[in-house]
Amino acid sequence: MARYRALVVDDEPDILELIEITLGRMDIDTTTAADLAVARKQLGNGARFDLCLTDMRLPDGSGLDLVAEIQASRPDLPVAVITAYGSMDTAVQALKAGAFDFVSKPVDLQVLRNLVGTALKLSDTRSFPARDRRSRDELIGDSAPMQRIRALIAKLARSQAPVYISGESGTGKELVAHLIHDKGPRAEQPFIAVNCGAIPAELMESEFFGHKKGSFTGATGDKEGLFQAASGGTLFLDEVAELPLHMQVKLLRAIQEKAVRPVGEQRETPVDVRVLTATHKNLEQLVRDGHFRQDLYFRINVIELKVPPLRERREDIPRLVEHLLSKLGHDARHRLSDTAVQALQAYDFPGNVRELENILERAVTMAEGEIIEAEDLHLQTNTASDQPTTAGSPPPPGSVPLEDYLGEIEKQAILDALDQTHQNKTAAAELLGLSFRALRYRLKKLGLD
Ligand SMILES: Nc1ncnc2c1ncn2[C@@H]1O[C@H](COP(=O)(O)OP(=O)(O)OP(=O)(O)O)[C@@H](O)[C@H]1O
Numbered sequence: 001m002a003r004y005r006a007l008v009v010d011d012e013p014d015i016l017e018l019i020e021i022t023l024g025r026m027d028i029d030t031t032t033a034a035d036l037a038v039a040r041k042q043l044g045n046g047a048r049f050d051l052c053l054t055d056m057r058l059p060d061g062s063g064l065d066l067v068a069e070i071q072a073s074r075p076d077l078p079v080a081v082i083t084a085y086g087s088m089d090t091a092v093q094a095l096k097a098g099a100f101d102f103v104s105k106p107v108d109l110q111v112l113r114n115l116v117g118t119a120l121k122l123s124d125t126r127s128f129p130a131r132d133r134r135s136r137d138e139l140i141g142d143s144a145p146m147q148r149i150r151a152l153i154a155k156l157a158r159s160q161a162p163v164y165i166s167g168e169s170g171t172g173k174e175l176v177a178h179l180i181h182d183k184g185p186r187a188e189q190p191f192i193a194v195n196c197g198a199i200p201a202e203l204m205e206s207e208f209f210g211h212k213k214g215s216f217t218g219a220t221g222d223k224e225g226l227f228q229a230a231s232g233g234t235l236f237l238d239e240v241a242e243l244p245l246h247m248q249v250k251l252l253r254a255i256q257e258k259a260v261r262p263v264g265e266q267r268e269t270p271v272d273v274r275v276l277t278a279t280h281k282n283l284e285q286l287v288r289d290g291h292f293r294q295d296l297y298f299r300i301n302v303i304e305l306k307v308p309p310l311r312e313r314r315e316d317i318p319r320l321v322e323h324l325l326s327k328l329g330h331d332a333r334h335r336l337s338d339t340a341v342q343a344l345q346a347y348d349f350p351g352n353v354r355e356l357e358n359i360l361e362r363a364v365t366m367a368e369g370e371i372i373e374a375e376d377l378h379l380q381t382n383t384a385s386d387q388p389t390t391a392g393s394p395p396p397p398g399s400v401p402l403e404d405y406l407g408e409i410e411k412q413a414i415l416d417a418l419d420q421t422h423q424n425k426t427a428a429a430e431l432l433g434l435s436f437r438a439l440r441y442r443l444k445k446l447g448l449d
Contacts, residue, residue, distance in 0.1 A: 003027055003028065003029050004026075004027065004028040004029070004050040004051070004120055004123075005028065005029045005030075005031065005047070005048060005049050005050055005051075006023055006028050006029070006030050006031070006049065006050065006051040006052065006053060006116070007030075007031050007032075007033065007039065007042055007043065007049045007051070007052040007053070008020065008023075008030050008031070008032050008033070008052075008053045008054075009032075009033045009034075009035075009036070009038075009039040009052070009053070009054040009055060009058065009063065009066065010032075010034070010053075010054070010055040010058075010082065011034045011035060011055065011058055011059050012055070013034075015055070015082070015105075015107065016032045016034075018107065018109075019053065019107070019112070020032065022109055022112055022113065022116075023116065026113065026116060026117075028050075028051070028116070028120075031047070031049070034059070035058050035059045035060045035061075036058050036060045036061045036065065036066060037060055039052075039054065039066055040066075040069070043069075043070070043073070043074070049074075049077055050077075050078075050119070050120060050123040051077070051078055051079075051080075051116060051119040051120065051123065052066075052070060052077055052078070052079040052080070053079070053080050053081075053082060053103075054066050054067070054079065054080075054081055054082065055081070055082045056081055056082065056083050056084070056087075056090050056094065057084070063081050063082075063094070064081075064090075064093060064094060064097055066079070067079050067081065067094055067097045067098055067099045068097050068098065070098075071097065071098035075098075076123065077123070078100045078119040078122045078123060078158070079098075079099055079100065080099055080100060080101045080102060080103060080115055080119065081094040081099045081102045081103075082102070082103055082104070082105060082107065083102050083103075083104045083105065084104070084105055085104055085105050085106065087104075088256055088295075088298075088299065091104070092298060092299070092302050095159065095160075095161035095162075095302045095303070096161075096302060096303070098159075099159075099161075100118075100119065100122065100158060100159045100160050100161070101115050101118065101119070101159075101160035101161075103115055104256075108258070108259075108270055110270040111258050111259075111270050111272070114232075114258075114270070114272035115160075115272075118160060118185050118186070118272075121185035122158055122184075122185050138323065139153070139172065139175060139176070139179060140316065140319050140320050140323045141313060141316035141319065141320065142315075142316065142319070143313035143315050143316045145308045145312065145313050146313060146316060149176065149305065149307065152305055153176060153179050153180055153183060153305075154183060156180050156184075156303060156305070157179075157180050157181075157182075157183035157184035158184060158185075159303075160274050161302045161303055162255065162274070162275050162276065162277065162299065162300045162301070162302045162303070163177075163180060163276050163277075163302070163303045163304075163305055164240075164276075164277050164278070164283070164300050164301040164302075164303070164304045164305070165177055165276065165277070165278040165304075165305045165306075165307060166278070166279065166280075166283070166304060166305070166306050166307070167278075167280065167306060167307030167308065167309070168280050168309045168350075168352055169280045169351060169352065169354070169421075169424055169426060169427045170351045170352035170353055170354030170355055170424065170427075171280075171307040171308070171309055171310065171352045171353060172307055172352075172353050173238070173278040173280075173307055174193060174236065174238060174278065176305060176307055177191075177193070177234070177236040177276045177278060178191060178193075178236075180234070180276060181233065181234040181236075181274075181276075184274075186232065186233045186234055186274060189230075189231070189232035189233030189234075190229060190230050190231075190232070190233040190234075191230075191233055191234045191236065192226055192229055192230040192233065192234070192235050192236065193236040193238060194207075194226055194235065194236065194237055194238065195238045195239050195242075195426075195436075196237055196238065196239045196240055196241075196242045196243050197239040197242035197426060197429075197435070197436030197437060198239075198436065198437075198440070200437065201244050201247075201437070204243075204244070204247050205247065205250060205263055206219070206223065206225065206262075206263045207225060207226060208225050208226050208227060208247070208250070208251070208254075208260075209225040209227055209228075209250070209254070209260040209261060209262050209263065210222070210223050210224045210225030210227075210228055210260075210262035210263070211223050211225075211262050211263035211264050211265075212262055212263065212264035212265050213264075214264065215262075215263045215264020215265075216263065216264070219263075219264070222262075223262075225260065225262060227254060227260045227271045227273055228260070228271060230273045231271055231272060231273060232272055232273075233273065233274070234273070234274045234275075234276060235273050235274070235275050235276070236276045236277070236278070237251075237275065237276070237277045237278070238277075238278050238279075239278070239279050239280075239281075239426055239436065240277040240278065240279050240283075240300065241279040241281040241283055241286055241291075241292060242279075242435065242436055242437075243292075245291075245293065248292065248293045248296045249293070249296075251296060252293065252295055252296045252299055254271070255275055255296075255299055255300070256299065258270055258271060258272070259271060275300065277300045280426070280427075281430075283297060283301070284297070309349070309352055310349040310352045310353055310356065311347075311348045311349055314345045317341065317344050317345050317356070318341055318345075320353065320356060321336055321341065321344065321356070321360065324353075324356060324357050324360050325360060325364070327357075328360065328361055328364060333370055334363075334364050334367060334370055334371075334372055335370065335371060335372070336371070336372045337371050337372065337373050337374070339373065339374045340372050340373055340374045340376070340377060342374075343374035343377060343379060344356070344359075344377065344379070347379050350421075351421060351422045351424060351427065354422065354424065355422050358422045358423075359377055359378070359379070362378070363376045363377050363378075407446065410442065410446065411446050411448065413432060414428070414432065414439070414442060414443065414446070414448065415448070417429075417431045417432050425439060425440070425443075
């Protein structure tokens with residue numbers, strides 16, 4: 001088999017030599033260029049390359065230009081940039097321009113090897129069909145916005161850039177993240193999804209980065225963190241807006257340095273993880289209000305992918321219904337009448353696709369015949385304020401001690417919120433004006449979890 005070939009563009013002979021030796025040990029031949037003019041010549045003479053690595057500051061211009069030119073003339077050639085220490089802005093610019101990844105100086109050889117390994121997988125396979133067959137991960141919908149999202153997923157799967165997925169609850173953000181992973185070179189490695197709101201603040205650092213035995217009370221052995229568990233693969237941070245500020249600083253460092261330091265450990269170790277994030281909250285607003293760090297926002301939001309609410313793509317509903325029914329395992333038996341489908345298409349779906357899934361599941365469970373009619377769907381048309389409470393009323397004041405009385409009211413409010421949000425705790429917490437963690441605490445306290 002022919003050996004791989006890389007084009008490395010840098011004006012510092014020492015760096016060229018270091019990279020050439022490192023790549024040589026990975027069975028990759030290197031063609032070097034000390035400036036843009038030579039690089040263009042190498043690219044222009046028809047030579048086959050599997051990878052290009054370019055410094056950002058070159059004697060006759062910027063590596064960004066080369067990234068853009070390669071994007072235009074050889075979009076299948078993965079190009080990564082070498083950035084000066086601490087110049088994250090340039091790295092972000094390069095990723096936006098189409099570089100698939102970056103490595104910062106001084107070049108950490110392990111980071112370089114990881115990056116090169118990923119690049120070679122990219123040039124080996126144009127797509128990653130093994131995972132495409134899994135119907136679980138199918139993104140249903142032919143509406144214009146869904147077609148755009150599908151094309152974007154295919155493009156983003158080839159990049160290593162952080163992607164920030166925004167959209168209301170239940171729109172399919174996690175599914176999109178999964179697909180970006182499944183269709184890319186990391187597909188055979190782990191995809192780890194974490195709900196940032198579900199980890200208690202005091203355990204967060206150890207959950208993310210791991211800990212050494214004895215580093216705190218209860219640390220009875222070494223523990224691997226989520227970053228290490230996702231090694232080689234993708235870490236999907238859902239509800240990233242819920243990260244406390246002290247963790248935001250640590251996450252920023254992990255993403256920038258591509259290294260983590262377990263609690264109680266002196267040294268950082270390199271990790272090769274692609275980070276994808278999502279939230280249904282308005283992160284830009286949270287940055288403006290000082291609740292989310294701007295530097296982290298810029299870092300995770302290199303590329304934003306907006307998943308539209310279901311009510312903005314109603315034409316997708318019939319196919320989604322079919323797909324979700326078959327996922328429920330009821331396709332053979334149940335189907336919706338035309339009026340039932342029309343009723344769904346007229347409904348606003350505050351809980352989006354997840355709500356549609358729940359509505360169908362309930363309807364199928366309760367259905368007596370094969371055909372599900374509009375009234376079997378029990379679509380809610382009333383607003384939150386005029387909805388009856390779902391679990392009865394609290395006892396009259398004075399009939400029980402105040403503490404119990406208040407507890408009962410709290411319980412009702414929580415049950416109502418969960419009902420309205422179809423058991424989505426994140427959305428329920430928001431409805432109640434509580435943090436996810438505070439809701440979890442109350443659920444436990446009231447014996448509702
Ligand atoms: N376009 C789609 N095609 C098929 N299934 C979908 C689609 N969109 C969403 N789903 C399904 O709907 C459910 C909710 O999707 P998902 O969990 O990805 O939403 P989310 O936006 O991450 O929600 P949250 O904000 O609450 O975390 C999942 O079971 C998912 O598989």
